[in-house]
Amino acid sequence: MAALFGSRVRRLxxxxxxxxxxxxxxxHVVSTRITQIERASGAKPTLELARALDAALGADDLLVELxxxxxxxMFPDWAxxxxxxxxxxxxxxxxxxxxxxxxxxxPAYARALLSQGLTLSSDEQLxxxxxxxxxRQKRLLAPDRPELWVVLDEAVLRRPFGGGDVVVREQFxxxxxxxxxxxxxxxxxxxxxxxxxxxxxxxxxxxxxxGSEVAYMEGAHFGQLTEELEEVRxxxxxxxxxxxxxxxxxxSLDMIRSVMEGNHRGxxxxxxxxxxxxxxxxxxxxxxxxxxxxxxxxSRRGRTRS
Numbered sequence: 001m002a003a004l005f006g007s008r009v010r011r012l013x014x015x016x017x018x019x020x021x022x023x024x025x026x027x028h029v030v031s032t033r034i035t036q037i038e039r040a041s042g043a044k045p046t047l048e049l050a051r052a053l054d055a056a057l058g059a060d061d062l063l064v065e066l067x068x069x070x071x072x073x074m075f076p077d078w079a080x081x082x083x084x085x086x087x088x089x090x091x092x093x094x095x096x097x098x099x100x101x102x103x104x105x106x107p108a109y110a111r112a113l114l115s116q117g118l119t120l121s122s123d124e125q126l127x128x129x130x131x132x133x134x135x136r137q138k139r140l141l142a143p144d145r146p147e148l149w150v151v152l153d154e155a156v157l158r159r160p161f162g163g164g165d166v167v168v169r170e171q172f173x174x175x176x177x178x179x180x181x182x183x184x185x186x187x188x189x190x191x192x193x194x195x196x197x198x199x200x201x202x203x204x205x206x207x208x209x210x211g212s213e214v215a216y217m218e219g220a221h222f223g224q225l226t227e228e229l230e231e232v233r234x235x236x237x238x239x240x241x242x243x244x245x246x247x248x249x250x251x252s253l254d255m256i257r258s259v260m261e262g263n264h265r266g267x268x269x270x271x272x273x274x275x276x277x278x279x280x281x282x283x284x285x286x287x288x289x290x291x292x293x294x295x296x297x298x299s300r301r302g303r304t305r306s
Contacts, residue, residue: 001069002040005050008066010038012057027052044070047128068135071128082204082216082225087139091147091207095189095242096156097200100171102133103140103148104178109171110134140183148184151239151246154191157259172260176253187246188255205236 013023013034020038021031027049036042037053045053050067053059086092094101099113107130114129139145152175160168178184204216215235217224226232247255 001066002044005045005063005066005070006038006040008059008063009034009053009057012059012063013038016057018057023053023056026056046124047071047131048124068132071132079223082223083136085206085208085214085225086136088208089146089206090209091149091205093149093205093207093236093239093243095151095153095203095239097153097202098155098159100152100156100175101150101202103137104150104175104184105133105137106167106171106174107134108167109174112167140178145183148178149187149243150184151187151189151242152252153189154255157188157256169260172256175256179249179253185249186252186256187243187249188252189242189246190255193245203235203239203242205232205239 013020016023018026019031020034024031024034027034029049033042033049037045037049045067047064047067050063050070054061054063057063092103099105100109102110105113110133111126111130114133115126140148157172175186179186200219202218204218206214206216208214213232213236214225214227215232216226217235226235246252
């Protein structure tokens with residue numbers, strides 16, 4: 001992608017009749033930096049430089065739109081693989097142990113979260129990471145968006161990232177809106193469900209267009225992607241158990257609203273038996289899993305296929 005970005009810069013510069021030195025002067029960098037970009041050597045271009053090049057060359061946002069793919073090449077192999085799989089996935093099932101998943105984060109919440117990064121070295125790097133995250137969210141608005149099913153640990157609702165009520169409220173409204181607009185199914189796993197065997201580890205199971213699956217596990221200081229069938233099966237089963245133990249979608253949204261208004265009480269959480277009964281009623285009333293674009297339920301794994 002860096003080579004593609006560089007070739008586009010070189011073509012646009014040539015068409016504009018500019019030398020590397022002249023383009024460097026327009027974007028406030030030395031000519032050797034332009035040479036490095038065009039040859040895909042040296043450091044990757046920053047988001048700020050991509051914007052400057054785009055403006056100087058009249059590229060109509062072409063370079064800015066290419067930049068996230070160039071930026072991705074700075075991540076470890078497993079992280080790049082996970083992002084590549086995520087872009088092709090037709091189904092994304094996530095359990096979030098600590099924070100709202102990236103696909104559903106508001107800009108303010110994401111900024112507050114990313115600013116905590118141990119490897120963050122500058123405000124510019126923060127802006128780059130934020131831009132890359134928000135770019136990935138556009139997939140949820142595309143016609144071929146994946147089916148997204150998210151289970152949030154109650155701890156996610158109780159952890160006020162952002163340092164203010166406005167940021168937290170905006171994030172809660174984003175979760176509710178995504179569910180009401182059918183961009184995602186959102187469930188909450190209450191604190192009382194302590195026997196699920198997953199502590200401070202987030203899970204993601206991705207289903208590819210051909211029906212194959214990959215799984216990803218993430219903790220505070222590690223991330224692990226696996227394609228091994230037995231391991232994926234184990235993680236998928238763990239996710240299904242978490243989803244079964246969580247509040248049904250409608251009750252989960254009620255809980256999010258209650259926490260948002262600051263008046264939730266543990267006594268309002270129904271018993272497990274009551275939740276199972278209500279969940280069964282919801283499935284029967286909706287005719288099963290009514291997912292966008294139709295689809296049939298796979299009885300072996302409880303998922304849908306187009």
